[in-house]
Amino acid sequence: MSNDKRFLEVQNIHKEFGNVLALNNVSISASKGEVLAIVGDNGAGKSTLVKILSGALTPDKGKIVVGNKKFSSLTPKTALKAGISTVYQDLALANSRDVAANIFLGRELTKRGFLDNKKMHIEAEKLIDGLEIDIPDVRVPVAVLSGGQRQGVAVARSVYQKGSFFIFDEPTAAMGLVETNAVLKLIKKLANQGYGIIIISHNMAQVFEISNRICVMRHGKIAGLKKTKDTTTEEIVSMITGAGEIL
């Protein structure tokens, strides 16, 4: 990846919880159009890193660079404004409302002060089609959708809100095979369209299937960063478990 495509960068990030050092001098960058997978054992610091990127946590030290803007910390609002969207499985949808209403939530289209439902339905269909998300009707409440479709709705909303960088935290946890494939397809599609992706996953097969690079975290540090095509599952697993350190 060349430097000019680099979009999101964290530099020397430190984060302590009491005397637990969750992140120790972590620096990593991600680019538009690539899928960066972050893997690691429980407690390795993946979630802390993601929370800092989405603005939910404030780092003790270090810098976050988004595009050409530097931040010492982000809030959920500034993260969104900078184009970083974190896609949660369930949190962000209003179940009783339809797909279009959820996509346009907070940014409703209006005509003379009244909601322009017709236009929102048409635009929602376009967005869904453009991302090849499999939702037959944008007028159904999201409560009846499957987990994968719901993530599709959340992604479509972020795309509409001019998000350019997506963070998926275990996007396929508790999902069936068909659903999982739909979500992976969506993530690839987003990368192909030039969006940047960070995905956290425990599933090695999945990581190898969709990522361009794999970042291994261990004990709050970056234990290794590999291009997916230049590494193997064995190598990554040994980095996760720290098997290489003993030898």
Add this chain to the structure above:
Amino acid sequence: MTINYINFIKKHSAKILLLLILMIMMVTLTFLSEYFLTFKNIKNILNWASTYLLLSVGMTFVICSGGIDLSVGSIMGISAVVMGFAIKGGLPVGVAIISGLLTGTFIGAINGTLISKIKINPLIVTLSMMSIVRGSVILLTDGRPIFGFDASFTFFGGSESIFSIWGMEGKLINIINPPIAIALITLIIGWIILEKTKLGRYCFVLGSNEGALRQTGVNTSIYQIGIYAISGFCAALTGFIVAARLNTCEPLAGTGYEMDAIAAVVLGGTLIKGGSGSIGGTFIACLIMAVMRNGLTILSISSNYQKLLTGLIILVAVAISEIKKKKGIE
């Protein structure tokens, strides 16, 4: 085309069922009493329905948003008393009415502020407000009603058709007197706000997933305050109509009315937990409640049964929606 037809029936199945219940009740009562299906009695029913309706439109917003407003009965009382004081103090009737309506809206806004800013449970806020407001009204009036107004005030509660002014004597249209007209206008405006504006949209989202709305950067407090202000306004309007009808601003007016409003809203298919509901359902439910009340009266059944039935309606309506949810229909 047929699919649209089926979808329409599916979407409105609850309302269609309520309409059927209403029709069955009306047909039964027609057979049971010769007085039921008369012009005068239908007017009576609509008169009752108009007070239920005014109160329930505001309550629909509140319950859709996942809240509850127990203070509406007390707000009816204080708004009417403010109007009474203002008129007796020599203010023009129009100014008096507006100050009464503003009082109700303001109390509603206070409810909304406490609920959204300090995050107190709506049940606690409005239950306390119910007692605070009722206590204040009784202290202000010393418990005595204010009565004796001229036609410029009592007109709004009158049974005279609004069309008689223009000399229109068509019989059926003359059923529309000022309370019924005001209720219908409120119903239409309420429907437009709930279905066609951001406030209405966010009302449903607040009841469904408040966090989702906040995440998108919407100032949820303003909308929550607005919703309770609407409820306060509707309660004040109801207080006004009842006072004008009785030619009396009674400090205890509206006691227990919150139960009727809640019953009408949940009977109309609005989920008690919020997130889903409709003004149309509330409208039909208000008609059912008014017919029920009227039926009990003309069949000379004790009015104590009305209270019992109102409580039953709330319980059964909520139970049905919970059972439906468990079975995954909703």
